Amino acid sequence: MQTTVLKIFCDLKADDETLLLLKRGVAQHEIVSAAKPAPSVLSKSEPDPALADADIAFGQPEAGAVLQAPRLRWLQISSAGYTRYDNAEFRKAALERQLLVTSSSTVYAEPCAEHVLASMLAQSRGLLEALRAGPGADSTTWLRLRNTSTLLRNQRVVILGFGSIARHLVEMLKPFSMEITALRREPKGDEGVSMVTAEHLPQALARADHVVNLLPATSGSVRFVSTALFAAMRQGSAFYNIGRGATVDQDALLAALRSGRPAAAWLDVTEPEPLPPGHPLLDAPQCFITPHIAGGHQNESQNLVRHFVENLRRFLGGAPLRDRVI
């Protein structure tokens, strides 16, 4: 019996150990490495002629080249976001030619959720200020640090966007008995937390101690977090963005921070990235910016490969793929 050998185009920048893991994972199938791997999972690779022969692609291939690759049946993107492929033209073309598209969101969900919780705890414990004050804090500072830090326990959080990051986060927040409310385009009833519609979101924000934005960038989510939503947040609340920068009206955020509502913003994503020197958010009060690192973690490449290999197993067996986006 002859087994079909599939060609798998891969432009993932990976060390030898990771490539070995991939080779073992795909068994008899053939890996065709890109001449120039994508510099990172957040940037696209150069068009590569090897894609033209591929049955499967894994990485960040250029969208136009994907649509022109005649044999391609499945694309697994190595990031969680897929803005580059998320437009009507690509979606239509992919559906017409029955191209499956999956993301790697499962791989990034755990680190992103841990990053959110790290930020929430640093915020509620006043960790940065306590470290700055250090052991020699005078008694006024010391009493203020002690008396202004809060407990996550019994606090309220609103989560915007309910995908795999949110599910991980909800699990991590369980020990704190928080009141969790989430917004989702199409609630499925399996979320396990209170759901809120966009219409009633302002009332939920008015009660929230923490507002966590996990929205992906889609045509419907651009600048979703607007002046009106910031105005609805309560004094002393904190805002976190681990989704995509484009989902926040940054001018509105700047004005909001200057008015102290929310009292702090923790941003792992901005629009653009990086913010240009002199951008006012860089000097905004209580605005803590990390450079889009929430999803990163040791062994990230290996985990991307494991996730791909698991989906390959499903693909070959005709089972539904994980993280399917088209």
Add this chain to the structure above:
Amino acid sequence: MQTTVLKIFCDLKADDETLLLLKRGVAQHEIVSAAKPAPSVLSKSEPDPALADADIAFGQPEAGAVLQAPRLRWLQISSAGYTRYDNAEFRKAALERQLLVTSSSTVYAEPCAEHVLASMLAQSRGLLEALRAGPGADSTTWLRLRNTSTLLRNQRVVILGFGSIARHLVEMLKPFSMEITALRREPKGDEGVSMVTAEHLPQALARADHVVNLLPATSGSVRFVSTALFAAMRQGSAFYNIGRGATVDQDALLAALRSGRPAAAWLDVTEPEPLPPGHPLLDAPQCFITPHIAGGHQNESQNLVRHFVENLRRFLGGAPLRDRVI
């Protein structure tokens, strides 16, 4: 039927709202406020003649005055630690005259556990370095930040000391499926995690990603975390001290940090407090010091009062008191 009115001496520094809460909580019993309240829950109050008439004391009264107060039957200390009262002489005198002594450790357990988790997540996510790098991080720094951060999930933690902070912490770590090992003077079998004896502690430390010291300061725990224990920790691990500074050999810690094992220390307590200017730990590599704020939180005084009132209810009803230490 006549009800005995008990005199409750209180030297807690509290605002009007907290005092009202206390007054309501003690019902018909009489509160005698100290002329000079203790400046904080970490410092003793001046000897006060009012203590001599008290049946119950709540706060930080001077140990000698406590033993001389003829009518005193119960002392509730407003801190979690009780070093000031924890010596053979006090213990013997208290037992002889049947003086009950309770602490307020329950009140501080939740904030302390949240502080530990905040530090663990900041450490594993590389949060401080990512914030320092900010949005303009160059690509080398960015890749390093992404690739060196770790996930708590499946990591190993050793907890030294297994009281109420540890129990809260274990609950908070559950969603991360960590391998938790704890050291306790007298394991009771109800800990719900793997226990280790002091004899086998080095082997546990050699496997741990995080070592959390929650030991109280007792005659048996002084400088417990020694050169030998630091030497047993593995490269890349992190050490946290939220117990008492005296339980760590700080010279050994300094040498350990300089050798990179552990790779980082997060200290909320030191010996002495504050560390004197120029103390070498202030400039030690990867040594993050907060000024004994882990137990602090908004509404701390109210929570101390609620805890006292709950114990008063038990005291009056003859039920076992919470956080009994003598």
